[in-house]
Amino acid sequence: MSVGRGIFRSVMSSCRHADGLELPTAVRQLTERIFHRSMNRVVVDSPMKRNGLHRWRRYLGSRNVAKPNTQSWSGRALLYGSIGEAILLSTNTPVISEGQRKQLHDEMILNIKRGILFLRDEKFKEAEDILHLALAGARQIGEQRGEVYILDLLANLYFEQQKYEQAETVFKEVIKRELALGKPQDSEGIIEVSAKLARIYGLTDQYEKAKAGFDFCLQKLETSMSNLTEEKKEEVVDLFLKVIQWGSEFLLSFEDKAEDSVLEAADLIEMGLEKVQQLGQTGSEAYQTLASNLSTLYSWQNRIEDAIAVATETIKLAVTSEHWSLSHFYLNLAQIYAQNGDVKSAREAAEKAMDSAKKSKDPEVEKDIKLLNDELEKKMSELK
Numbered sequence: 321m322s323v324g325r326g327i328f329r330s331v332m333s334s335c336r337h338a339d340g341l342e343l344p345t346a347v348r349q350l351t352e353r354i355f356h357r358s359m360n361r362v363v364v365d366s367p368m369k370r371n372g373l374h375r376w377r378r379y380l381g382s383r384n385v386a387k388p389n390t391q392s393w394s395g396r397a398l399l400y401g402s403i404g405e406a407i408l409l410s411t412n413t414p415v416i417s418e419g420q421r422k423q424l425h426d427e428m429i430l431n432i433k434r435g436i437l438f439l440r441d442e443k444f445k446e447a448e449d450i451l452h453l454a455l456a457g458a459r460q461i462g463e464q465r466g467e468v469y470i471l472d473l474l475a476n477l478y479f480e481q482q483k484y485e486q487a488e489t490v491f492k493e494v495i496k497r498e499l500a501l502g503k504p505q506d507s508e509g510i511i512e513v514s515a516k517l518a519r520i521y522g523l524t525d526q527y528e529k530a531k532a533g534f535d536f537c538l539q540k541l542e543t544s545m546s547n548l549t550e551e552k553k554e555e556v557v558d559l560f561l562k563v564i565q566w567g568s569e570f571l572l573s574f575e576d577k578a579e580d581s582v583l584e585a586a587d588l589i590e591m592g593l594e595k596v597q598q599l600g601q602t603g604s605e606a607y608q609t610l611a612s613n614l615s616t617l618y619s620w621q622n623r624i625e626d627a628i629a630v631a632t633e634t635i636k637l638a639v640t641s642e643h644w645s646l647s648h649f650y651l652n653l654a655q656i657y658a659q660n661g662d663v664k665s666a667r668e669a670a671e672k673a674m675d676s677a678k679k680s681k682d683p684e685v686e687k688d689i690k691l692l693n694d695e696l697e698k699k700m701s702e703l704k
Contacts, residue, residue, distance in 0.1 A: 468501070488524075
């Protein structure tokens, strides 16, 4: 079932992880690296695939839900009970001395750091094992905020491995624990995890749950966005654009309504960009990435003039802010020109894309540029 355009018509706020642990920055950076990876992907219509929708869906990930590994301890736990019952068998904190508590706390922090390093190196088995040790240590000293941090890391770990069922279970446990620790249901932390769950539901064909999840997030965040403070503006905009990205991906997943999906996704991104413009945050990478994606969607609708205008403006913003995806933006513009039969302009944009790709050392985009140049050469030969 398609989601009506109206469900996203509100403004979202950002989430801040709970205070109280010594690794808020590291945990947040890791979470963004793993779960928000799609924010740094620019949708570019491949010259080898005229239907750009397939290009976009390449980034949506596998639609198959991985089953828990029943051979591992954590896999069996997820089969036989909630993550809270399986991992933390007792909520009682043992009586220990202050010296022992400090030692256990330091070990917990060290294990979290090690888990983060393993995650960055994509050593998922090692990361999971050591994060379970950290979780046990947090329980032993009664560090409830630490437990929430670690569970959040585990959930993102499962998501990265496309173990969506396990990720869903752990994210739900995170919400349960945050509520138990006193966070209100409409707090930004709860809403961020709810948005993650909505994305998981969309990726696992649970469309009604996904729609309800996005509706919940938007309804709760409408009030907080209207009371936005200057110090929170950047963080709020960052999460807002991420959810716009997730929402547009969700809309584009409806293969039986491809044309409607493209239209609704474009409408959603337009709304998001307009909101961010009003806040004066057009210099962010997330904004420029979404703007480039919008130009691609316009090209799929044969709105070539609009596509060129948005792509050109995006490049101007990216040059000013030194966006790392500038080569992608130039390539996107080149392909729009090529689609319109303007070979000369396409070659000029492709040349700038290649220069930028070499500076940023991006072999993937260099490969796409070469493919486009090959196609342009064929067109030039046909015109002779």
